[in-house]
Amino acid sequence: MKSSEFEPRTSNLEPRVRPGLEVLIHDEPARLHGKRIGLVTNQSAVTTDLQHAVRLLHESRDWNLTALFGPEHGVWGEAQDMAHVDHSTDPLTGLPVYSLYGKNEADLSPRREVLRTLDALVIDLQDIGSRYYTFIYTMALCMREAAPLGVQVIVLDRPNPIDGVHIEGNIREDRYSSFVGMFPLPVRHGMTAGELARWFARYYRDVHGIECNLDVVPMKGWQRSMWWGDTGMQWVIPSPNMPTVYTATVYPGMCLVEGTNLSEGRGTTHPFEFFGAPWLDSFQLADRLNALDLPGVRFRPHYFIPMFQKHAGQVCGGVEMHVINRASFEPYRTGLWCVKVARDLNPDEFKWRTETYEFVSDRLAIDLLAGSTRYRELVESGGNIDDWVVEWEEPLREFARVREEFLLY
Amino acid sequence: MRHLVRTGLEVLLDRAPHLVQGKRVGFLTNYASLTSTHELSLDVLLERGECRHITVFAPEHGFWGDAQYMAAIREDSWRNSSRVTMVRSYDPDNPRHLSPDPRAIANCDVIVADIQDIGARYYTYAATLVKVMGLAKDLGIPVIVCDRPNPIGGVEVEGTMNFQEPYISFVGNLPVPNRHGMTIAELAILANEQMGIGCELRTVPMEGWQRWMSWDDTALTWVPPSPNMPSPRAALLYPGMCFWEATNISEARGTTYPFDAFGAPWLDPFALADRLNELRLDGVLFRPHILTPTFQKHKEQTCGSVWIHVTDPSAFRSVRAGLLALKVVRDLNPEKFEWRTRHYEFAHCTAIDALTRSSRYQLLVDGGTTDDIREWLQTWEAGEQAFRDERPLLAEYQDVREPLAAVARIHPTEDRVSIEIPRAEA
Numbered sequence: 001m002k003s004s005e006f007e008p009r010t011s012n013l014e015p016r017v018r019p020g021l022e023v024l025i026h027d028e029p030a031r032l033h034g035k036r037i038g039l040v041t042n043q044s045a046v047t048t049d050l051q052h053a054v055r056l057l058h059e060s061r062d063w064n065l066t067a068l069f070g071p072e073h074g075v076w077g078e079a080q081d082m083a084h085v086d087h088s089t090d091p092l093t094g095l096p097v098y099s100l101y102g103k104n105e106a107d108l109s110p111r112r113e114v115l116r117t118l119d120a121l122v123i124d125l126q127d128i129g130s131r132y133y134t135f136i137y138t139m140a141l142c143m144r145e146a147a148p149l150g151v152q153v154i155v156l157d158r159p160n161p162i163d164g165v166h167i168e169g170n171i172r173e174d175r176y177s178s179f180v181g182m183f184p185l186p187v188r189h190g191m192t193a194g195e196l197a198r199w200f201a202r203y204y205r206d207v208h209g210i211e212c213n214l215d216v217v218p219m220k221g222w223q224r225s226m227w228w229g230d231t232g233m234q235w236v237i238p239s240p241n242m243p244t245v246y247t248a249t250v251y252p253g254m255c256l257v258e259g260t261n262l263s264e265g266r267g268t269t270h271p272f273e274f275f276g277a278p279w280l281d282s283f284q285l286a287d288r289l290n291a292l293d294l295p296g297v298r299f300r301p302h303y304f305i306p307m308f309q310k311h312a313g314q315v316c317g318g319v320e321m322h323v324i325n326r327a328s329f330e331p332y333r334t335g336l337w338c339v340k341v342a343r344d345l346n347p348d349e350f351k352w353r354t355e356t357y358e359f360v361s362d363r364l365a366i367d368l369l370a371g372s373t374r375y376r377e378l379v380e381s382g383g384n385i386d387d388w389v390v391e392w393e394e395p396l397r398e399f400a401r402v403r404e405e406f407l408l409y
Numbered sequence: 410m411r412h413l414v415r416t417g418l419e420v421l422l423d424r425a426p427h428l429v430q431g432k433r434v435g436f437l438t439n440y441a442s443l444t445s446t447h448e449l450s451l452d453v454l455l456e457r458g459e460c461r462h463i464t465v466f467a468p469e470h471g472f473w474g475d476a477q478y479m480a481a482i483r484e485d486s487w488r489n490s491s492r493v494t495m496v497r498s499y500d501p502d503n504p505r506h507l508s509p510d511p512r513a514i515a516n517c518d519v520i521v522a523d524i525q526d527i528g529a530r531y532y533t534y535a536a537t538l539v540k541v542m543g544l545a546k547d548l549g550i551p552v553i554v555c556d557r558p559n560p561i562g563g564v565e566v567e568g569t570m571n572f573q574e575p576y577i578s579f580v581g582n583l584p585v586p587n588r589h590g591m592t593i594a595e596l597a598i599l600a601n602e603q604m605g606i607g608c609e610l611r612t613v614p615m616e617g618w619q620r621w622m623s624w625d626d627t628a629l630t631w632v633p634p635s636p637n638m639p640s641p642r643a644a645l646l647y648p649g650m651c652f653w654e655a656t657n658i659s660e661a662r663g664t665t666y667p668f669d670a671f672g673a674p675w676l677d678p679f680a681l682a683d684r685l686n687e688l689r690l691d692g693v694l695f696r697p698h699i700l701t702p703t704f705q706k707h708k709e710q711t712c713g714s715v716w717i718h719v720t721d722p723s724a725f726r727s728v729r730a731g732l733l734a735l736k737v738v739r740d741l742n743p744e745k746f747e748w749r750t751r752h753y754e755f756a757h758c759t760a761i762d763a764l765t766r767s768s769r770y771q772l773l774v775d776g777g778t779t780d781d782i783r784e785w786l787q788t789w790e791a792g793e794q795a796f797r798d799e800r801p802l803l804a805e806y807q808d809v810r811e812p813l814a815a816v817a818r819i820h821p822t823e824d825r826v827s828i829e830i831p832r833a834e835a
Contacts, residue, residue: 043698050696050718076678076699078711092679092697234718236696243665244640267703269639269665283488298447300632302440303473307663308703322447322630 017231020156020194020217021124022047025056031154031215032060035119038067038110040100040142042135043077044126044236045156053124053156058093065095066117069110071125071138072101073239100138105359108179109141115151124156126238127193128248129163131172132180132255132369134358135238136193140182140200143212147204152213157194157408159231161248162331164190164224164409168252169332170392171399172371179358181371186392186399187332188252191406194218198406218408227326241271249323253335259366261351262342263316267306274304276318278311279349280342286319288341296329298322336375336385339366343379352376411628415445417555417594417613418523422457428519428553428611430459435509435517435550437466437541440473441632442523442557450523450555455493464517465495466509468524468537470635508540511548520545520552525634526593527644528561530568531651531764534634535593536582539600546608553611556594556618556803558627560644563620563806566590567648567728570792571766586789586796587728587764588648590620598801612803620808623722637667646717649731655760657747658738659712663702672700672714674707675745676738682715684737688779692725694718695734729786732765736774736782 024031025047037057045053054075057065068075074085075097084107085099100108115121121142125135143153169187177183183203191199194216204210221231228235228245237243242251247270254272257264265274276282282301289299299319306312321338323329343350357365367373378388421428434454442450455463465472465487472495487493496513514520520541524534538554545552568587583589583596584603591599594612601610617627624631624641633639638647643666650668653660661670672678678697685695698716702708719725739746748771749760761771773781 043696046696050694052697076697078699078701091677234694234696234720236716237666240701241665243669244642269633269637269667271665298630300440300443300447300449300630304636320632322632324447324630 017159017219017221017226017233018048019158019219019233021045021053021056023220024154024156024217028217029060029062031217032063032120032122035063036117037063037065038069038114038118038121039065040069040071040110040121040123040125040138042071042073042075042125042238044238045124046234046236048233050234054090054092057122058095065093067114068093068095068097069100069121069142070097072134074099074101077237077240100141101134105179108138108359109145112145112149115146115149118151120152120154121146122154122156123193123197124158125193126158126236127160127196128238128242128251129160129188129190130248130252130255131169131185131187131189131371133251134179136196137179137182139193139197143197143200143214144204144208144210147210147212150213152215153197154215154217155194155197156217157192157219159219159222159226159228159233160190160192161228161235161245162188162252163227164192164407166190167396167400168330169396170370170372170374170388171395176363176368176371178360178363178368180368186396187371189403190224191403192219192222192408195403195406195408198408199403202406216408222409224407224409241266243269243271246323247272249326249329250321250331250335252331253333253338254321254331256335256339256366256369259353259357259364259369260339260343261310261353262339263306263310263318265304265306265318266310267308267312268304270320274302274318274320275338275342276302276304276316277342277346277349278314278316279346280317281345282317282319284345285317285342288345289319289338292337292341294330294334294337296323296325296327297334298324333385333389336370340379340385344382410626412617412619412622412626413445414558414618414622414627414629415616416442416450416523416557416629417615418442418450418453418521419444420616421521421553421555421613422453425613426458429454429521431461432518433462433464433516434458434460435464435466435514435520435541437468437520437522437524437538439467439470439524439634441525441634443630443632445629447630451487451493454521455487455490460492463493464513465493466513466541467495469533474633474636508537508544511544514541514544514550515548517550520550521555522552522593522597523555523557524593525557525632526559526596527634527638527647528559528588528590529644529648529651530583530585530587530589532647535596538593538597539582539604539606542597542601542606542608542610546606549609551609551611552597553613554594554597555613556592556615558615558618558622558624558629559590559592560624560631560641561588561648562623563590563592563802564808566793566797566800567726567789568793569766569789570796585800586793589800590797591800592803592806595800595802602801614803614805618806620802620806637662639665639667642719643668645719645722645725646727649727649729649734650717652731652735652761652764655749655764656735657706657745657749658735659700659702659706659714661700661702661714662706663704663708664700670698670700670714670716671734671738672698672712673738673745674710674712675742676713677741678713678715681713681738681741684741685715685734688733688737690726690730690733692719692721692723693730694720732770732786733779733782736779739774740779
């Protein structure tokens with residue numbers, strides 16, 4: 001009877017959703033029999049009773065786990081965002097760990113000499129439902145590299161924590177392809193990693209002529225309308241700045257702040273829910289944003305001190321956004337307005353980020369994040385964001401039609 | 410399913426606005442007190458209260474949640490209103506000033522409190538309230554405590570009861586166990602009656618709150634009441650995970666998830682999780698984790714850690730889990746483990762003794778076994794039961810979950826449920 005909207009409180013209910021990992025181990029282990037496998041994963045790859053993929057796959061004698069691959073933040077989630085991770089040895093199993101987030105763009109893919117020693121690459125990564133989040137591209141690059149070597153890719157599916165129904169945003173333009181948007185997706189795609197893998201495989205075949213040997217192990221019990229709190233599963237942070245499902249809920253919009261000199265609240269306990277800057281007036285900002293009457297969200301004036309990264313140690317004026325109705329909340333449109341309003345209040349202090357962002361230095365971070373120059377131009381010219389929002393509607397409907405074929409639930 | 414809960418302040422302004430109208434009000438509150446309409450309590454009192462003047466007393470951390478802000482943002486003004494004066498009531502550099510300047514209180518006709526407690530004895534906001542009540546008594550000024558939910562519910566009680574010197578400190582000057590299961594208004598009643606304060610106290614209960622509710626059962630907006638209390642999840646863990654503050658183990662401050670995890674550079678996360686899960690504690694599983702604090706203890710060091718996953722909040726016993734986990738951590742690496750000996754929140758004894766209100770626990774950890782600690786924990790039960798039965802509770806809050814389903818109705822726009830609750834006799 002009592003279930004929460006956001007927080008992963010399982011109460012004494014049995015978990016209703018079993019992730020792909022659990023389905024594979026308990027119901028369909030034959031998929032791995034006799035294979036030499038590598039595992040691309042991190043700390044959030046657990047069963048409903050919190051057994052970890054590394055331990056489970058390492059213990060079995062029916063197959064041979066020989067290598068681990070860590071995405072951004074590493075296998076056990078130890079590194080900060082955009083911090084390069086080196087190759088190492090796994091503390092639990094003693095297996096070699098190959099980093100898929102090295103110093104250069106070339107280091108984002110598994111090395112062929114390692115892939116050649118494998119029959120299959122198993123991928124179990126918790127995605128959070130935003131086009132910017134890099135794990136799905138780590139998965140895509142694994143698929144691309146494994147294909148010509150005949151190595152199978154097995155994706156163990158997990159829930160989209162912000163549900164599989166709501167979609168939002170413009171389709172990323174090809175010129176703004178990057179590690180925060182390798183494919184022409186809207187920001188909030190409403191798909192699971194397994195569904196995206198099927199989409200990527202088709203894309204590689206049609207666009208690059210690459211034929212992937214892909215096997216997706218679907219979850220049992222997941223439905224598109226489920227938010228994380230409905231799954232009965234424990235939230236395991238997929239990255240250090242993704243502490244709760246609330247964070248994932250606002251992330252499709254608030255990640256845009258990374259493309260500016262505003263603080264996105266990193267260095268506090270509420271990253272992405274706070275944003276601000278030392279020169280912003282919290283009350284003005286909150287009043288202006290609340291006056292927009294954006295659906296499902298209220299803004300509260302707040303002050304915070306980021307302990308690291310942008311404006312570290314300085315008091316920032318800003319707001320906290322409180323999602324009061326997640327069903328009507330439009331995270332991306334809300335984020336677009338937040339940056340615009342903050343910029344309009346202090347146009348002289350506000351700057352777009354010009355430093356290298358996710359390995360790209362020849363295009364602005366905000367254009368990579370928005371997947372277009374259109375947003376930046378609108379902000380700079382004082383235009384109305386909602387004029388652009390209207391323009392997405394038809395392309396987004398087209399995306400909804402195209403994605404149908406790849407959906408599993 | 411979330412239930413509409415209206416805060417005490419809203420109820421006060423609806424039903425008894427004359428108590429503040431035209432008055433000079435001293436208001437103990439901070440940025441985390443919002444109403445059910447997601448508005449700041451201070452704004453609501455200012456706009457609807459028709460007070461002559463409001464003097465805001467901010468508790469520990471300052472109005473905006475961090476004392477460092479004081480210098481930077483001129484915390485002495487509020488929306489440039491001449492009707493509001495901001496005063497600080499907690500000065501970490503001057504422990505004698507744990508309460509507002511009596512002269513500021515003397516200028517008030519009435520004190521109103523609307524402050525978010527989190528259900529643990531160590532949390533200092535209730536202690537500040539008690540100090541303010543004492544000053545108000547001396548000055549003959551009435552106090553109105555507007556109630557807010559206990560975010561970890563109003564049923565469970567857990568912990569030690571000892572209320573003698575030298576264990577009284579700012580982390581525990583109320584005669585309640587570590588987890589008291591009371592609201593801030595109920596704590597005020599208890600303090601007024603049992604600590605001999607005797608001020609002219611009026612409490613304003615919430616509408617719609619029930620003892621069984623955790624924060625996520627209400628439709629109220631969670632605002633971290635202090636910077637390291639980011640979620641109701643952290644609040645549930647806090648009564649037991651506060652003990653790391655008395656050691657050299659990181660309680661995950663300096664990450665986005667304080668109190669959700671704990672660790673230290675020398676700990677093996679896999680062995681630790683296995684040992685802790687072998688304890689078979691109710692309602693909780695421990696998962697190996699690695700944390701890297703960005704500040705405070707073990708700053709920028711990779712710490713072997715476990716994440717505490719509460720799988721059944723109603724069965725979980727935070728204090729017992731914390732005390733047993735600490736013993737396991739100490740026994741894995743006794744040569745690395747250390748108790749905190751530095752000054753701690755104005756206590757007159759060691760930190761662990763202040764937090765447990767006992768000198769016994771430290772002796773058991775250093776010289777005893779896990780079973781010795783379990784035995785000691787069993788001796789708490791009679792005291793806990795007595796406290797559960799005898800604590801002063803407001804009659805408005807019931808603990809009848811099942812019958813509510815019949816009268817619950819879905820709010821059309823906000824996915825919420827509001828509940829008709831029979832009014833208590835006046």
